[in-house]
Amino acid sequence: MNTFSVIKDAKRIVIKIGSSLITNYGKGIDYPAIAAWAAQIAALRQAGKEVVLVSSGAIAEGMARLGWTSRPKEVNKQQAAASIGQMGLIQAYEKAFSTHHLLASQILLTHEDLADRLRYINARSTFLTLLDLGVIPIVNENDTIVTDEIRLGDNDTLGAVVTNLIDADALIILTDQTGLYDSDPRKNPQAQFIHHATAGDPALEKMAGGSGSMVGTGGMITKVLAAKRAASTGAHTIIVSGHEENVLARLAAGETIGTELQASHSVRSARKQWLADHLRVRGKIVLDAGAIKALTEQGKSLLPIGAIDVSGTFKRGDLVACVDENGIEYARGLINYASSDTRRILRQPTHKIAEILGSIHNEELIHRDNLVVLMP
Ligand SMILES: Nc1ncnc2c1ncn2[C@@H]1O[C@H](COP(=O)(O)OP(=O)(O)O)[C@@H](O)[C@H]1O
Numbered sequence: 001m002n003t004f005s006v007i008k009d010a011k012r013i014v015i016k017i018g019s020s021l022i023t024n025y026g027k028g029i030d031y032p033a034i035a036a037w038a039a040q041i042a043a044l045r046q047a048g049k050e051v052v053l054v055s056s057g058a059i060a061e062g063m064a065r066l067g068w069t070s071r072p073k074e075v076n077k078q079q080a081a082a083s084i085g086q087m088g089l090i091q092a093y094e095k096a097f098s099t100h101h102l103l104a105s106q107i108l109l110t111h112e113d114l115a116d117r118l119r120y121i122n123a124r125s126t127f128l129t130l131l132d133l134g135v136i137p138i139v140n141e142n143d144t145i146v147t148d149e150i151r152l153g154d155n156d157t158l159g160a161v162v163t164n165l166i167d168a169d170a171l172i173i174l175t176d177q178t179g180l181y182d183s184d185p186r187k188n189p190q191a192q193f194i195h196h197a198t199a200g201d202p203a204l205e206k207m208a209g210g211s212g213s214m215v216g217t218g219g220m221i222t223k224v225l226a227a228k229r230a231a232s233t234g235a236h237t238i239i240v241s242g243h244e245e246n247v248l249a250r251l252a253a254g255e256t257i258g259t260e261l262q263a264s265h266s267v268r269s270a271r272k273q274w275l276a277d278h279l280r281v282r283g284k285i286v287l288d289a290g291a292i293k294a295l296t297e298q299g300k301s302l303l304p305i306g307a308i309d310v311s312g313t314f315k316r317g318d319l320v321a322c323v324d325e326n327g328i329e330y331a332r333g334l335i336n337y338a339s340s341d342t343r344r345i346l347r348q349p350t351h352k353i354a355e356i357l358g359s360i361h362n363e364e365l366i367h368r369d370n371l372v373v374l375m376p
Pocket residue numbers: 017018019020021056174175176177179180181182183184185186207208209210211212213215216217218219220221
């Protein structure tokens with residue numbers, strides 16, 4: 001199926017722009033490029049579409065303003081650079097959108113802001129109000145104050161989280177490559193271009209590598225994982241070069257450019273989506289093939305008999321990832337047993353739990369109501 005028409009028909013779109021594009025590989029804000037994207041976004045608004053922009057580039061622009069040629073290793077210096085660069089980014093966007101009589105707004109998020117259910121709902125309401133008002137929200141991670149504990153990590157993930165938060169129809173990731181290849185084209189000139197794939201296909205995770213540039217953060221792997229995440233609310237993802245002439249306008253006209261990663265998931269309930277968007281898993285349970293099938297195809301709960309290994313230290317009620325033996329995550333959920341107890345009941349039938357632990361909380365390791373499947 002050709003999903004490019006989805007961009008054409010989409011009502012609500014999240015557009016993520018990477019650092020290398022925004023700052024011309026760290027040389028400083030690319031004002032003409034921002035003006036060109038703003039003009040296309042203004043045309044999308046005119047056509048009745050709502051657009052949220054997730055823009056990277058704060059650290060790269062801060063470094064350029066400070067005259068730093070290599071990214072400092074010290075987190076406090078990166079955070080200082082982000083604080084300087086973010087201001088430049090927002091000024092550039094505000095100016096570019098104002099020429100089209102559009103208001104822009106700034107939203108800086110951390111993972112912690114969205115991990116709390118009330119704040120998540122509140123953030124959603126603010127986004128939707130801004131869109132109702134015809135504003136272009138411009139989002140970045142709050143790099144200046146973020147710590148490892150509350151970090152989202154990269155803006156591809158942030159783009160997907162925002163897509164899920166506002167139920168966008170599509171996520172467009174503008175980057176410096178024409179899209180996804182079966183290996184990093186910077187390293188392999190023979191790499192083959194992927195025109196179309198299903199978001200969440202584990203094969204994509206093997207093709208995608210890290211960032212090949214000095215200023216980019218996540219590379220393709222975070223884009224592929226972002227597409228998987230965006231697909232969980234039914235959003236399709238397009239990974240495409242921001243250097244393409246009129247890229248957004250052409251996508252909106254239904255042209256086939258970039259890599260399309262099609263959503264095949266059925267849409268989740270709001271609570272399960274919130275669970276999926278938690279990025280801080282406290283541990284991992286390795287499942288056998290039967291358990292993976294039970295979770296992903298039969299909508300069942302996870303029983304101890306299907307769990308073959310456990311890692312991490314967690315308490316009852318913590319969020320854990322359900323992975324296969326290769327570490328691919330299939331589901332995540334709130335576990336009924338602490339890691340020490342889980343370890344003791346691995347591979348055990350349910351009727352043995354009380355005998356081994358002395359008491360039984362629940363028959364399931366993770367009840368299906370507290371479990372969200374990430375892959376079809
Ligand atoms: N399979 C792949 N296909 C395309 N690009 C890849 C692949 N694997 C790794 N990359 C690298 O990912 C980079 C884009 O990611 P990144 O540098 O983080 O950009 P951005 O700032 O746009 O997020 C490309 O320049 C490329 O070197």
